[in-house]
Amino acid sequence: DGGITQSPKYLFRKEGQNVTLSCEQNLNHDAMYWYRQDPGQGLRLIYYSQIVNDFQKGDIAEGYSVSREKKESFPLTVTSAQKNPTAFYLCASSTGAGIYNEQFFGPGTRLTVL
């Protein structure tokens, strides 16, 4: 999984609670991304960041928040406003957001709402 770590691997949350998923990379990549994966569906982009202290909403940002205070770190908070948060969450990074650059993925965090 190439220098990208995500923690925890499994996370259980009660309804109404906020939880934060960690993503760290030591690849010196500028761009970082958060995706959500549901069974039978491809990945959907939640948020992305092309540079420190800047981030943009993806296709399904509602109910999520992020920060990018350090180049290495891009934590994702799943808030109580997210109606159906149970899913597999994947973090990725790339050298830049340029069109040629492939993304490298972390091992994922499986979030289950009880």
Next chain:
Amino acid sequence: AQSVAQPEDQVNVAEGNPLTVKCTYSVSGNPYLFWYVQYPNRGLQFLLKYITGDNLVKGSYGFEAEFNKSQTSFHLKKPSALVSDSALYFCAVRDRNAGNMLTFGGGTRLMVKP
């Protein structure tokens, strides 16, 4: 808007036989195409990409893909399948007109039987 279609939810092939995983795309500009593989409960691993040039692209683990502009396809192929190739495969596309973001197909599960 850009989109990717993987028409087969699952592909079954016998070990030693050639395999093909299909992908078609729709973009308004020039496509930049990627294949990723996902093993159970893991992140995605990059296999190969098409940016420009030769229509036949070679990638990791003996995989290759053929870009066909007239058919808007980018099928993944391997001459001789291994049981260890069994996994979930994702095709993805980027288009400058869509902000350089990756759009993923729904995934195809490849099952290679001994």
